[in-house]
Amino acid sequence: MKKVLVTYASKTGNTKKLAEGIYDGLQDADKTILPMEEARDTKDYDVILAGYWVDKGGPCAEAKEYLGALSGKKVGLFCTLAFWPDSEHGYGAILAGEALVKEQNHVIGKFHCQGRIDPELIKVFEKMPDDNPHKPTPEKRKRYRISENHPSAEDIACAAQMFSERIAYDV
Ligand SMILES: Cc1cc2nc3c(=O)[nH]c(=O)nc-3n(C[C@H](O)[C@H](O)[C@H](O)COP(=O)(O)O)c2cc1C
Numbered sequence: 001m002k003k004v005l006v007t008y009a010s011k012t013g014n015t016k017k018l019a020e021g022i023y024d025g026l027q028d029a030d031k032t033i034l035p036m037e038e039a040r041d042t043k044d045y046d047v048i049l050a051g052y053w054v055d056k057g058g059p060c061a062e063a064k065e066y067l068g069a070l071s072g073k074k075v076g077l078f079c080t081l082a083f084w085p086d087s088e089h090g091y092g093a094i095l096a097g098e099a100l101v102k103e104q105n106h107v108i109g110k111f112h113c114q115g116r117i118d119p120e121l122i123k124v125f126e127k128m129p130d131d132n133p134h135k136p137t138p139e140k141r142k143r144y145r146i147s148e149n150h151p152s153a154e155d156i157a158c159a160a161q162m163f164s165e166r167i168a169y170d171v
Contacts, residue, residue: 002167004029007039008051009062014080014115015051018151018159022049022078025160029167036066047074047108049163050097053115054081057089058096067100075105076163080115080151084143108166111159114143114150 004026008019016035023033032045042048048070052063059067059079067077077097083089094112101107122144128135136144151159165171 001028001030002047003045004031004047004049004167005039005042005045006031006033006049006051007036007066008033009036009053009060009066010051011053011060012116012118014151015053015078018078018080018113018115018156019049019051021151021156022051022160022163025157025164027164027168029164036062039066042070042073045073047076047167049076049078051078051080052097054079054083054093057092059093059100063097064100067097070101071104073105074108074167075101076109076111076166077101077107078111078159080113082115082117082143082147085112085114108171109162111162113152113155113159114147116150117144117147 006019006023008015010016019033023031050063050067052059077094079094079097081090081093090112094110098107098110125134125136
């Protein structure tokens with residue numbers, strides 16, 4: 001049975017929620033879930049499923065460091081972000097994580113989805129002057145509203161199924 005570590009960096013809980021759903025959905029695995037700060041020792045695991053929140057278009061600082069230190073593992077990556085996942089920014093955010101691990105590890109899969117934007121952050125954006133690039137527009141407000149439901153049960157099920165399949169078939 002594969003030894004699988006699910007680990008995550010999460011500031012406001014979205015990536016933690018996704019990580020917990022992936023962990024719960026893993027079948028036939030000897031599995032452990034830990035936040036990244038408690039998951040430094042990876043020697044006992046065959047597969048590392050590592051998740052991060054997106055900051056400046058890529059993995060948050062904690063995840064950057066963590067992913068850069070992984071070596072000789074099968075790695076699955078997941079992240080949550082505010083932008084549309086199917087945008088250049090969204091694809092870039094997950095590819096930036098892959099770039100950190102792919103030379104030293106074998107990447108078995110990647111998953112990214114929207115994460116609820118912290119309402120406190122939206123309040124800060126709303127107070128910004130009109131010429132600030134973070135100032136909400138009607139379009140952005142629609143994206144914020146949609147983000148409230150993510151990661152959704154469907155996002156979580158999709159990620160859990162993909163990683164379970166990739167691990168079961170030893171991809
Ligand atoms: C300081 C900060 C920077 C962020 N930068 C980005 C970004 O560059 N791109 C993006 O799509 N989302 C960005 N976000 C949104 C978060 O990545 C998103 O809400 C994510 O789901 C948070 O995950 P968490 O709840 O696990 O912390 C940022 C959020 C914060 C607080």
